[in-house]
Structure formats: structure tokens, C-alpha cells
Amino acid sequence: MGTVIMHSVMSVDGFIADENDQVGPLHDWYFNGDTPITESSDGQYDHSGAGSGVKVPRASAEYVRSIWAAIGTIVMGRNLFDLVNGWEGKPPAGEHVVVVSHRPKPEGWHPEASYHFVDDVTAAIGKAQELAGERMVAVNAGEVGGQILAAGLVDEVAMDVVPVVFGSGKRYFGSITGQHLLEDPHVVIQSDRVLHLSYRVRRH
Structure with missing residues (x-):
């Protein structure tokens, strides 16, 4: 099974957004850099296709490319699905998406897309791993991500920390309770307007 990474x-x-689900400057670094992260057909990196328009700081490029290339399945909550309309059936990375929701997929919504609606976080990770095979399962942070971490189903926690204080809003770990120990970070990359951190979850 591939690694399950909670990443946002x-x-x-x-905070991953304010109370109105606005992200403010959190994603600016994806577009303000000088280095495309998607590769064109001739082997040169450009910004066509998935990830269109994404140009990150040079210090971030190799890390972001490696993460995106490794993802097989994305796990997201229904709130994010509704906000972005499921990226119109074309996820930014990977081939499959599992949506944790008590409501089914909207009728007639992009029938060609490999999107699966599951109403339980444990079942969602099981389905995501089945679809991903040996590739990574990327869990979006927030309420659903926090529930998956609390259930002991996350292997790593990855954060792209942007130098802004929100004060309030939607928390990275949602409303998770209790303590959950992580190992020391094995990724620490200082970039332009973003700090990349990744921690393995400590197993008891």
C-alpha cells in the first residue's frame, strides 16, 4: 500500500482558509514563482494540462514535483468538493478522488471521472489505497483530514506554511481532540513565501 499523507x-x-472558505494569500506561491512543475511532451517543464499556470519558487519545484508525481488518489471532504466542483473531474494530481460524504455524487456529474463517494473515513482510506496501489494517497487537511489522522490512518503530515496570520477560520487539523505525536520533520525546505515541512506520524 502507498503512503497516506495529510497535506495542505x-x-x-x-488555518487552511478563513470562516468563509477564502484562502487569501495562502496559494500565491503556486503562481508567483519562476519554475513550472508540469512536464511537456518534449520533456521540458511547462504549465500545460494538469497544474496549468502553476509556477512555483525554484526552491519548491523539486519537492512539489515529487509529491504531485507520487499521488495516485486524493481524499477530500464534501465541503471542498462543493467549493471547487470537484475540479470539474480533473484533479490537480493523481487519477482518482475519494470524497468523504453522506450525500452521493451529484446526478450526472462528470461520469467519466474516477470519483468515489464514501461515507466513512476508514472505508474512504481503504478505497483510496485500493485505487492508488503502490502510489501515494493524499488527504486534504481540515475536518476530514483530522478525522483520518485521529483514526490512526495517516502516515505523514505535510504542511506548506505561508507567512500570514489568519486569527480564525478553518483549522488544518479540523476539530481534532487529544494529542497525536509526530516524529521530527524529515523535510524542511525554506522557499520564497512558503516553508515546506513534513513529519512522519509516531506509532505507539
């Missing part, structure tokens, strides 16, 4: 961009005080 967040403010220095731990």
Missing part, C-alpha cells in the same frame, strides 16, 4: 497549505497559526 496553511497559515503560520494553523
Whole structure:
């Protein structure tokens, strides 16, 4: 089974969006850099296709490319699915998406897309791993991500920390309770307007 990584961009005080689901400057670094992260057919990196328009700081490029290339399945909550309309059936990375939701897929919504609606976080990770095979399962942070971490189903926690203070909003770990120990970070990359961190989850 591939690694399950909880991964999102967040403010220095731990928020992935404000109360109205606005991300403010959190994603600016994806577009303000000078290095495309997608590869064209002739082997040169450009910004066509998936990830269109994404040009990250040079210090971030190799890390972001490696993460995106490794993803087989994305796991997201229904709130994010509704906000972005499931990226119109074309996820930014990977081939499959599992949506944790008590409501089914909207009728007639992109029938060609490999999107699967599951109403339980344990079943969602099981389905995501089945679809991903040996590739990575990327879990979006927030309420669903926090539930998956609390259930002991996350292997690594990755954060792209942006130097902004939100003060309030939607938390990276949602409303998770209790303590959950992580190992020391095995990824620490200082870039332009973003700090990349990744921690393995400590197993008891």
C-alpha cells in the first residue's frame, strides 16, 4: 500500500482558509514563482494540462514535483468538493478522488471521472489505497483530514506554511481532540513565501 499523507497549505497559526472558505494569500506561491512543475511532451517543464499556470519558487519545484508525481488518489471532504466542483473531474494530481460524504455524487456529474463517494473515513482510506496501489494517497487537511489522522490512518503530515496570520477560520487539523505525536520533520525546505515541512506520524 502507498503512503497516506495529510497535506495542505496553511497559515503560520494553523488555518487552511478563513470562516468563509477564502484562502487569501495562502496559494500565491503556486503562481508567483519562476519554475513550472508540469512536464511537456518534449520533456521540458511547462504549465500545460494538469497544474496549468502553476509556477512555483525554484526552491519548491523539486519537492512539489515529487509529491504531485507520487499521488495516485486524493481524499477530500464534501465541503471542498462543493467549493471547487470537484475540479470539474480533473484533479490537480493523481487519477482518482475519494470524497468523504453522506450525500452521493451529484446526478450526472462528470461520469467519466474516477470519483468515489464514501461515507466513512476508514472505508474512504481503504478505497483510496485500493485505487492508488503502490502510489501515494493524499488527504486534504481540515475536518476530514483530522478525522483520518485521529483514526490512526495517516502516515505523514505535510504542511506548506505561508507567512500570514489568519486569527480564525478553518483549522488544518479540523476539530481534532487529544494529542497525536509526530516524529521530527524529515523535510524542511525554506522557499520564497512558503516553508515546506513534513513529519512522519509516531506509532505507539
